[in-house]
Amino acid sequence: MAEHAATAHEHPNYVKVWGILLVLLCISIAGPFLGIKVVTLITAFGIAIVKAYMVAKNFMHLNIERVYVIYLIMTMLVFVLLFFAGTSPDVMKWEGDNWVKPKVEQASSHAAAHHAE
Amino acid sequence: MRPIANTRSTAGIPTGRLAVWWVVASEIVIFGGLLASYVMQRLAHPEWTSQTAVTNVWIGGFNTFVLLTSSLSAVLAHQAAEHGDGKKAAKLLYYTCGGALTFICVKAYEWTHEISEGYTLSSNTFWSFYYTAAGIHALHVIAGGIIMLFVAADAKKNLELHRVELIGIYWHFVDIVWIFLFPLLYIAK
Amino acid sequence: MAEKIAGAQEHRHDEHAHHVETFWSKYVFSTDHKMIAMQYMFTGMFMALIGGFFAYTFNMQMAFPGEPVPLWGGIVTPPQYNALITNHGAIMIFWVAMPVLIAAFGNFLIPLMIGCDDMVFPKINRLSYQIFFLSVLVLLSSFLVQKGGFGGAWTVYPPLSAKHEYSLTPMGSSLFVVAVALEFVAFLLGGINFVTTAMNSRAPGMKLYDIPMVVWMIVIASILFMASVGPLIAGAIMLFMDQNLGTHFYDPKAGGDPILWQHLFWFFGHPEVYVVLLPAIGITADVMCVFARKKLFAYRTVLYTVFATGVLSFTVWAHHQFIAGIDPRMAHVFTITTLLISIPIAEMMFVFIATLYGGDISLTTPMLWALSFIAEFLIGGVTGIFLGASGADIYFHDTYFVLAHFHYTFFPIAIIGVYAGVTFWYPKMFGKMMNDTLGKIHFWGTIIPFNCIFIPLFWLGLAGQHRRIYDFRNFPELAQYQPVRVFAASMLVTMLLFQLLFIFNFFWSLWRGKEAGPNPWKSNTLEWTTESPPGHGNWKTLPTVYRGPYEYNVPGRKDDYWPQNVPN
Numbered sequence: 001m002a003e004h005a006a007t008a009h010e011h012p013n014y015v016k017v018w019g020i021l022l023v024l025l026c027i028s029i030a031g032p033f034l035g036i037k038v039v040t041l042i043t044a045f046g047i048a049i050v051k052a053y054m055v056a057k058n059f060m061h062l063n064i065e066r067v068y069v070i071y072l073i074m075t076m077l078v079f080v081l082l083f084f085a086g087t088s089p090d091v092m093k094w095e096g097d098n099w100v101k102p103k104v105e106q107a108s109s110h111a112a113a114h115h116a117e
Numbered sequence: 118m119r120p121i122a123n124t125r126s127t128a129g130i131p132t133g134r135l136a137v138w139w140v141v142a143s144e145i146v147i148f149g150g151l152l153a154s155y156v157m158q159r160l161a162h163p164e165w166t167s168q169t170a171v172t173n174v175w176i177g178g179f180n181t182f183v184l185l186t187s188s189l190s191a192v193l194a195h196q197a198a199e200h201g202d203g204k205k206a207a208k209l210l211y212y213t214c215g216g217a218l219t220f221i222c223v224k225a226y227e228w229t230h231e232i233s234e235g236y237t238l239s240s241n242t243f244w245s246f247y248y249t250a251a252g253i254h255a256l257h258v259i260a261g262g263i264i265m266l267f268v269a270a271d272a273k274k275n276l277e278l279h280r281v282e283l284i285g286i287y288w289h290f291v292d293i294v295w296i297f298l299f300p301l302l303y304i305a306k
Numbered sequence: 307m308a309e310k311i312a313g314a315q316e317h318r319h320d321e322h323a324h325h326v327e328t329f330w331s332k333y334v335f336s337t338d339h340k341m342i343a344m345q346y347m348f349t350g351m352f353m354a355l356i357g358g359f360f361a362y363t364f365n366m367q368m369a370f371p372g373e374p375v376p377l378w379g380g381i382v383t384p385p386q387y388n389a390l391i392t393n394h395g396a397i398m399i400f401w402v403a404m405p406v407l408i409a410a411f412g413n414f415l416i417p418l419m420i421g422c423d424d425m426v427f428p429k430i431n432r433l434s435y436q437i438f439f440l441s442v443l444v445l446l447s448s449f450l451v452q453k454g455g456f457g458g459a460w461t462v463y464p465p466l467s468a469k470h471e472y473s474l475t476p477m478g479s480s481l482f483v484v485a486v487a488l489e490f491v492a493f494l495l496g497g498i499n500f501v502t503t504a505m506n507s508r509a510p511g512m513k514l515y516d517i518p519m520v521v522w523m524i525v526i527a528s529i530l531f532m533a534s535v536g537p538l539i540a541g542a543i544m545l546f547m548d549q550n551l552g553t554h555f556y557d558p559k560a561g562g563d564p565i566l567w568q569h570l571f572w573f574f575g576h577p578e579v580y581v582v583l584l585p586a587i588g589i590t591a592d593v594m595c596v597f598a599r600k601k602l603f604a605y606r607t608v609l610y611t612v613f614a615t616g617v618l619s620f621t622v623w624a625h626h627q628f629i630a631g632i633d634p635r636m637a638h639v640f641t642i643t644t645l646l647i648s649i650p651i652a653e654m655m656f657v658f659i660a661t662l663y664g665g666d667i668s669l670t671t672p673m674l675w676a677l678s679f680i681a682e683f684l685i686g687g688v689t690g691i692f693l694g695a696s697g698a699d700i701y702f703h704d705t706y707f708v709l710a711h712f713h714y715t716f717f718p719i720a721i722i723g724v725y726a727g728v729t730f731w732y733p734k735m736f737g738k739m740m741n742d743t744l745g746k747i748h749f750w751g752t753i754i755p756f757n758c759i760f761i762p763l764f765w766l767g768l769a770g771q772h773r774r775i776y777d778f779r780n781f782p783e784l785a786q787y788q789p790v791r792v793f794a795a796s797m798l799v800t801m802l803l804f805q806l807l808f809i810f811n812f813f814w815s816l817w818r819g820k821e822a823g824p825n826p827w828k829s830n831t832l833e834w835t836t837e838s839p840p841g842h843g844n845w846k847t848l849p850t851v852y853r854g855p856y857e858y859n860v861p862g863r864k865d866d867y868w869p870q871n872v873p874n
Binding site: 121125126127128130132135136139140142143144145146147148149150151153154157158161162165238239241242243245246249253 | 422423426427494497498501502505506507508512532533534535536537538539540541543544547551552553554555560561562563566570573848
């Protein structure tokens with residue numbers, strides 16, 4: 001029953017939140033037109049994070065929810081980041097030239113020298 | 118004899134809401150895994166830019182507007198349900214469903230256009246991710262819309278009003294997924 | 307105290323008072339957690355017969371290559387061999403270990419042990435079994451389609467699994483992926499039930515530290531499953547699309563990456579082994595406390611250790627990929643985390659030993675299984691350390707050393723843990739006692755052959771015997787070890803024959819076993835305070851809890867046990 005009382009007088013003005021979300025949407029669309037990559041990234045993803053936060057806090061009432069729900073959500077996000085961190089060295093840089101393989105390089109340069117003869 | 122199990126709240130939170138949060142939690146990892154895979158592949162393939170340039174930011178932006186507005190009507194429906202006004206809650210839920218339908222129709226138009234131009238599921242791995250990610254999201258929109266219709270039907274008779282909040286939480290999650298899909302597929306391409 | 311659900315004025319009325327039960331409503335479409343548990347258990351046991359038969363068949367092929375295999379109906383061809391080993395692995399993990407350990411025991415025990423009348427979402431519970439049953443049908447159908455079942459290993463690596471010209475099983479590959487995906491959905495749904503019920507529907511007075519360990523373990527396992535399966539669900543959808551819709555997610559020629567699949571798979575695959583391990587540990591802990599008449603040593607430490615293990619289990623996955631061509635610098639990281647995770651597991655072993663120390667031990671059949679779990683899993687655990695070191699793994703990867711290691715972990719989990727649980731809770735489930743003498747013969751007839759099969763396999767792995775090979779006569783340096791393979795196959799046949807004793811005992815006791823009564827083992831936990839088997843709604847009056855589950859041999863008390871629901 002505690003949540004009843006809390007939401008009754010603590011809830012934000014939902015229409016105002018929606019208005020801010022729309023403004024943020026417009027900014028994020030406008031971002032690329034400036035042509036600067038960093039700005040585009042910030043307006044695109046930075047704003048996305050802000051919008052998600054606002055929806056989570058104000059519409060999903062995470063601010064008055066039991067705190068372990070927030071821990072649960074954060075933990076899942078951490079796992080997604082963990083997956084990204086563990087996989088990206090292999091998938092993002094798939095050419096496989098992140099490290100030097102001296103023996104292989106010696107062997108191939110010998111082979112090249114042999115072929116040249 | 119009514120079942121006792123789902124009337125207890127030892128964890129201090131109504132069971133239905135607890136369950137929806139667990140559903141959202143597992144969906145975060147599903148979408149997170151998919152989007153992380155997309156980001157990794159996108160960063161590994163700068164040459165995809167010629168494909169990603171095709172997506173239309175205005176259609177995507179309009180769909181974002183539709184979803185954000187439907188989230189507004191969903192949370193207003195929750196507010197109405199809290200005050201015991203089942204009819205108003207149902208009406209607002211129907212608006213949310215309308216938003217879902219609009220989203221799907223716009224997407225259908227968008228995809229028809231892109232497919233007719235030759236950008237199909239298998240034409241390039243970017244498009245594979247595009248259709249898969251947006252497609253799985255769209256399935257969640259459709260599922261959410263259908264469930265919402267059932268919840269609204271009950272709410273109109275002032276029955277099971279707590280479910281308005283629950284479908285709302287799910288709906289906001291679907292909205293948040295799109296909030297991230299939109300920049301990934303339309304802006305920072 | 308039951309709290310009203312906020313905002314709910316009225317509910318539709320589900321009247322349970324005067325329903326007439328037909329065969330279909332009682333046994334097939336039941337929403338009662340106990341019946342759903344039985345459905346999962348019997349389905350899992352049936353699949354164990356199939357998985358065991360597959361193991362028998364491919365072992366016979368390995369031991370007597372090119373010879374017709376009795377009961378199989380001819381010789382085993384190479385594609386059949388591949389399909390047998392692939393599906394043996396997949397079946398044992400997804401269709402035996404998970405349904406029995408998590409779904410069957412979870413469904414049966416959780417409401418009973420927390421003092422509740424059913425799960426919080428009985429209809430979703432039923433739906434989860436129906437989806438699971440569908441996954442069984444899809445998997446079984448994959449064996450019957452043209453070109454047979456998928457044969458690309460349970461790890462389903464693309465491009466072998468993605469391209470039909472490599473896998474040679476155009477329909478089998480897709481059916482396999484669909485079956486696994488359906489199984490995942492079933493367990494996601496089930497898991498939500500378990501977690502929500504355990505969190506929210508406990509009896510009055512049951513605090514978090516009064517929950518029996520097996521309930522904790524199943525709940526934590528469900529959480530681990532929910533948190534890890536997401537990327538693989540996404541990956542499986544992508545693989546299905548590669549197989550059937552012409553996409554190239556995993557095709558390097560077209561901008562995809564097969565290593566991505568490996569990571570998606572193992573990010574789930576490693577936590578998955580802890581998902582099945584934890585319930586087995588929970589069953590062992592509860593059985594041991596009852597038959598040592600002693601409380602669990604360091605309950606809270608075990609709990610925190612399990613949380614730590616759960617979190618750590620997400621950081622070790624690429625140790626399955628050490629020689630797949632991953633970044634060697636990441637291999638450093640994964641070696642360290644893999645070696646670290648052995649510490650909490652070792653600590654749990656010590657806790658079990660400390661629990662036994664000074665206890666009043668009775669060697670009943672369930673206790674024998676529980677004790678053997680510790681001994682056998684220990685072997686599995688320490689051999690994992692060799693594999694976790696990336697340098698050593700360069701040699702060991704894909705040899706029989708790995709196979710012996712994971713059978714020494716999976717067998718305790720899926721077989722020993724299950725037998726411990728079934729022999730312990732059989733009286734509660736069916737109201738009869740199983741025959742203890744037969745149980746003990748079955749026990750020794752399983753354990754001794756099990757070790758005879760797999761200890762030599764460590765040695766074969768060291769000798770360089772590779773996994774997933776159809777006929778070792780093709781490898782001159784390995785052909786000489788054929789007598790070892792024959793020995794292993796003969797031990798496997800022995801072990802499988804002893805399982806007939808269990809099957810006989812199980813069904814004979816249903817009809818002719820001694821009446822069990824509510825609490826034949828004199829245990830403390832709540833499920834033993836109601837009749838055997840529990841009726842609809844489990845209790846006429848739901849219990850209240852006054853203490854933890856392990857108050858055995860408390861000084862000053864007449865009985866050596868103190869049930870949780872007894873006020874004084």
